[in-house]
C-alpha cells in the first residue's frame with residue numbers, strides 16, 4: 001500500500017502537520033507513505049494547450065510534475081492538503097490541480113482513494129467548508145473515491161499541533177483510508 005500526501009502550504013505550518021498525522025496513521029497501519037511539499041518542487045502553470053485532455057497524451061511541459069504524476073499513478077491513496085486562502089485552495093495547490101489535467105480523461109486515477117485536509121484562521125463555516133466543496137468536485141472530475149475530510153481552525157503555524165481533536169480526526173481519517181485500500 002502506498003499513500004502520498006500533497007501539501008499546498010508554502011510554509012511548514014498547520015496543513016503539513018495535519019497531513020503528517022494522517023500519513024503517520026497510514027504508516028502505523030502498514031502503508032508506505034510520502035509527503036510531497038509543492039513549495040519544494042517546480043511546477044509550471046498549465047498553458048491550456050489541452051493536448052492531454054481526452055487523448056491520453058502526456059503534458060507538453062517538462063518539469064517536476066512528471067515525477068509527481070508517476071507517484072500519483074503509483075499510489076493507492078492520495079491526500080490533498082491545503083490552507084484556506086480566501087475560501088479557496090492556495091495558489092500552489094491550484095497550480096498543481098490544473099496540471100493533473102492529463103490524469104482526468106482518460107481517468108488514470110480512477111477508483112483510487114482520496115482524502116482532504118484543510119485549515120483556515122477563521123471558523124470552519126466561514127469559508128473552509130467552501131474549500132472542501134472544491135475537493136469534492138475534484139474527486140468527481142477525477143473519478144477518485146472520496147474517503148473523507150478533516151477541516152480545522154488555526155491561524156499561526158504550529159498552533160494546530162496543540163489541537164488533540166484535530167489530531168484524532170486525522171488519525172481516524174488515516175484509518176479510513178487504510179480500510180478502503182486494504
Ligand SMILES: Cc1cc2nc3c(=O)[nH]c(=O)nc-3n(C[C@H](O)[C@H](O)[C@H](O)COP(=O)(O)O)c2cc1C
Pocket residue numbers: 009010011012013014015016082083084085086087088119120121122123126127128154155156157158
Ligand atoms: C493569502 C492568505 C489568505 C487567507 N485567507 C483566509 C480565509 O479566507 N479564511 C481563513 O479562514 N483563513 C485564511 N487565511 C489564514 C490561513 O488559512 C491560516 O493561517 C492557516 O493556518 C494557514 O495554513 P498553513 O499553516 O498550513 O500555511 C489566509 C492566509 C493567507 C496567507
